[in-house]
Amino acid sequence: MSELVVFLVLTAFISVVHVSVTRTADRKDGLHREARRYFLSAAGGMLLLGLIIEAIAQLFQY
Amino acid sequence: MNKDGATLKQQPFLTRLIAGWLIPGSGHILSGRKSTGWLLLLLVNTLWLSGMLLCDYEAASRLFHPWLFWAGAGCGTTVIISYVDPAADLLLRGIASVQEYQDVPRWSDTGVLLVYVAGLLNILCLLDLIDSRIDPTRGTASHDQRREEA
Numbered sequence: 001m002s003e004l005v006v007f008l009v010l011t012a013f014i015s016v017v018h019v020s021v022t023r024t025a026d027r028k029d030g031l032h033r034e035a036r037r038y039f040l041s042a043a044g045g046m047l048l049l050g051l052i053i054e055a056i057a058q059l060f061q062y
Numbered sequence: 063m064n065k066d067g068a069t070l071k072q073q074p075f076l077t078r079l080i081a082g083w084l085i086p087g088s089g090h091i092l093s094g095r096k097s098t099g100w101l102l103l104l105l106v107n108t109l110w111l112s113g114m115l116l117c118d119y120e121a122a123s124r125l126f127h128p129w130l131f132w133a134g135a136g137c138g139t140t141v142i143i144s145y146v147d148p149a150a151d152l153l154l155r156g157i158a159s160v161q162e163y164q165d166v167p168r169w170s171d172t173g174v175l176l177v178y179v180a181g182l183l184n185i186l187c188l189l190d191l192i193d194s195r196i197d198p199t200r201g202t203a204s205h206d207q208r209r210e211e212a
């Protein structure tokens with residue numbers, strides 16, 4: 001659980017920094033909204049991928 | 063822009079780049095992009111500092127991480143600390159290392175990861191500084207600041 005928290009915090013930091021240095025001409029939403037959207041995409045995608053890999057690993061165990 | 067409305071005098075580009083390398087976020091502050099600069103300063107330095115404390119400065123040691131160290135070199139202070147190398151005492155050699163290895167802190171690897179991610183993020187920030195310098199469509203620092211705050 002603690003490693004999950006570290007992962008989420010790290011992804012949040014990366015999201016905010018990435019959105020901050022993205023070219024401003026392309027930004028339509030505010031920083032908060034765009035960073036939140038990026039965070040949900042990145043963290044959600046990686047968690048989903050992790051769950052799929054875990055499920056496949058469990059299948060091969062039996 | 064200062065209170066009189068005159069354009070803020072910017073430091074030379076190389077100064078801003080080196081400042082941004084040494085202290086992440088300072089390059090953006092010196093470029094006039096204060097809100098972005100303070101945000102980057104807070105986030106990247108928090109990552110770097112917490113990582114260094116968790117790993118007992120192991121991330122700054124080329125003895126421990128001869129190749130990954132260069133990812134962390136995106137933050138200048140990692141390179142400076144590597145010359146002092148406070149983690150050199152942690153390096154274990156010989157038969158004693160088998161018994162003492164169990165004492166490695168649990169969060170040591172996580173700390174190393176945080177430092178190297180901070181280094182890579184700072185490279186991204188430096189590239190943004192360079193991009194704002196070479197891309198004519200980015201305009202002046204005050205123009206960028208207004209767009210960011212919009």
